[in-house]
Amino acid sequence: MTNTLHRQGTIENLRNDYVIFAYTAKGINREGSAPKLREFLKICLKHHPVNIGNSRQGNIHQDDIDIEQLILNQGDGEGAMAVFTDLDTLRKVVEELIQADLGISINISGLLKEVNECCQKAGIQRHSVEQSLGFWGARDRLPEREILMFHTMCGHGMVSFNLIRKMIEYVKLRRLTPGEASKIMAKCCECGAFNPLRAEMLLEKVRKGERETR
Amino acid sequence: MEIDKKKCVGCGNCHAVCTMAAIYLDEDGKSVVNQDECVECGNCYRVLRNEGYRPWFVRLIRKILSSLRLGYLAEVDVCPTGALTPRQLDWPRSLRAAFSDPSTVHPGTGVSGRGTEEIKSNDVTGRVRRGEAGLVVEIGRPGIGAHFRDVEKVAMAMARLGVAFEPMNPVTQLMEDEKTGKIREEVLNEKVLSAIIEMKAELKRIPEFLRELEKVQGEVDTVISVGVASRCLPDGTIPHEGWVKKTGYTPSPNGKTNLGLGRPLFRED
Numbered sequence: 001m002t003n004t005l006h007r008q009g010t011i012e013n014l015r016n017d018y019v020i021f022a023y024t025a026k027g028i029n030r031e032g033s034a035p036k037l038r039e040f041l042k043i044c045l046k047h048h049p050v051n052i053g054n055s056r057q058g059n060i061h062q063d064d065i066d067i068e069q070l071i072l073n074q075g076d077g078e079g080a081m082a083v084f085t086d087l088d089t090l091r092k093v094v095e096e097l098i099q100a101d102l103g104i105s106i107n108i109s110g111l112l113k114e115v116n117e118c119c120q121k122a123g124i125q126r127h128s129v130e131q132s133l134g135f136w137g138a139r140d141r142l143p144e145r146e147i148l149m150f151h152t153m154c155g156h157g158m159v160s161f162n163l164i165r166k167m168i169e170y171v172k173l174r175r176l177t178p179g180e181a182s183k184i185m186a187k188c189c190e191c192g193a194f195n196p197l198r199a200e201m202l203l204e205k206v207r208k209g210e211r212e213t214r
Numbered sequence: 215m216e217i218d219k220k221k222c223v224g225c226g227n228c229h230a231v232c233t234m235a236a237i238y239l240d241e242d243g244k245s246v247v248n249q250d251e252c253v254e255c256g257n258c259y260r261v262l263r264n265e266g267y268r269p270w271f272v273r274l275i276r277k278i279l280s281s282l283r284l285g286y287l288a289e290v291d292v293c294p295t296g297a298l299t300p301r302q303l304d305w306p307r308s309l310r311a312a313f314s315d316p317s318t319v320h321p322g323t324g325v326s327g328r329g330t331e332e333i334k335s336n337d338v339t340g341r342v343r344r345g346e347a348g349l350v351v352e353i354g355r356p357g358i359g360a361h362f363r364d365v366e367k368v369a370m371a372m373a374r375l376g377v378a379f380e381p382m383n384p385v386t387q388l389m390e391d392e393k394t395g396k397i398r399e400e401v402l403n404e405k406v407l408s409a410i411i412e413m414k415a416e417l418k419r420i421p422e423f424l425r426e427l428e429k430v431q432g433e434v435d436t437v438i439s440v441g442v443a444s445r446c447l448p449d450g451t452i453p454h455e456g457w458v459k460k461t462g463y464t465p466s467p468n469g470k471t472n473l474g475l476g477r478p479l480f481r482e483d
Contacts, residue, residue, distance in 0.1 A: 127474030130443035
């Protein structure tokens with residue numbers, strides 16, 4: 001999955017959006033990975049992520065998900081993830097993960113320059129990088145940029161264009177607060193990559209009729 | 215997905231949640247799923263909490279409120295009567311869920327989501343090595359969806375360049391012939407939320423790859439998300455950036471970074 005690769009936004013609002021995820025490789029370090037993934041989740045949880053979960057069990061914004069139980073139930077698997085909104089916390093998480101020496105792959109999606117600085121401060125050199133070259137093909141079928149900023153926070157595409165429009169409308173009509181609307185969107189994103197805090201900030205701007213500028 | 219018409223009260227909550235906008239209100243005032251467009255992602259079923267009310271009760275309350283000229287604004291993330299009903303999926307329709315439902319694990323790759331690993335475990339797999347570019351072309355994303363006939367068009371264009379398709383990728387596993395990129399006939403009309411063609415080539419071939427993609431993008435009736443990856447140089451430099459810029463494209467300022475903490479670390483020499 002390229003789940004977190006194509007997140008759209010301005011440099012300013014992407015500064016509040018860092019997804020850190022642990023990943024295991026079948027036949028190499030997936031087998032027996034359960035305790036390592038649990039430890040990854042525990043370390044992340046300690047630093048108060050705005051979202052956390054995995055695609056098998058869901059995320060903390062879904063009904064009936066208890067994070068302690070989710071960690072306990074974490075078995076051998078491909079991975080888990082958490083979302084943070086500032087670099088200082090991210091750096092602390094990275095430092096703790098280095099210290100824990102879990103031996104599973106750790107990735108961060110976010111502004112590359114900032115993530116690289118975070119790695120260097122933590123005393124490591126990044127291994128590989130993947131970048132988006134944007135959207136090609138029938139782009140005339142895509143909605144406006146604001147909708148895409150919300151939608152691409154779940155790379156699996158679970159936050160539909162129509163739900164985003166509905167949430168914007170409900171926030172404008174004060175039927176929902178930006179916080180409530182962003183939580184409903186976060187529920188859709190099964191693996192926990194959606195950043196509800198960033199969504200809330202975007203909704204607040206949309207409500208006031210402010211536009212995001214690059 | 216199907217909707218049990220005996221239970222549905224036509225609240226319309228599932229219409230907005232549907233990732234493909236495939237649910238609509240029928241003439242009888244009840245919701246129905248356009249089966250051609252449904253990609254079996256299961257989002258409606260997972261997200262809308264089943265309130266478990268009896269349909270007659272919900273209809274009665276509505277009638278009373280309506281007669282008093284009162285409205286009732288239901289919560290947006292519920293299905294009042296639990297009308298959404300997942301169906302048993304047979305081949306090849308089962309492919310829709312395999313590619314669209316993030317909670318489904320691809321049998322061929324052991325990976326959920328779209329079934330690909332890319333650089334996420336590159337520190338231990340060595341999938342993309344020094345001097346190589348990992349190329350990911352995701353057909354249907356964001357939010358439009360794709361038929362495999364569109365995926366095939368792009369795959370065949372890429373195959374003409376002689377790139378190496380990633381064997382542990384679910385699209386590659388659907389190919390009849392990796393040399394041509396031809397996909398098995400029986401799946402071509404299946405629609406999925408998106409499917410990722412994953413390949414690698416020498417870094418210097420990035421311009422050639424992007425030019426070919428420029429040509430084929432007009433032949434598909436959907437959108438394509440394109441990504442490029444590489445293993446960093448010892449000083450942390452990203453080798454693919456220069457090749458991408460040389461072709462006239464600007465790589466995104468954000469992206470995915472593998473920190474290199476996996477063990478055992480893959481060694482190229």
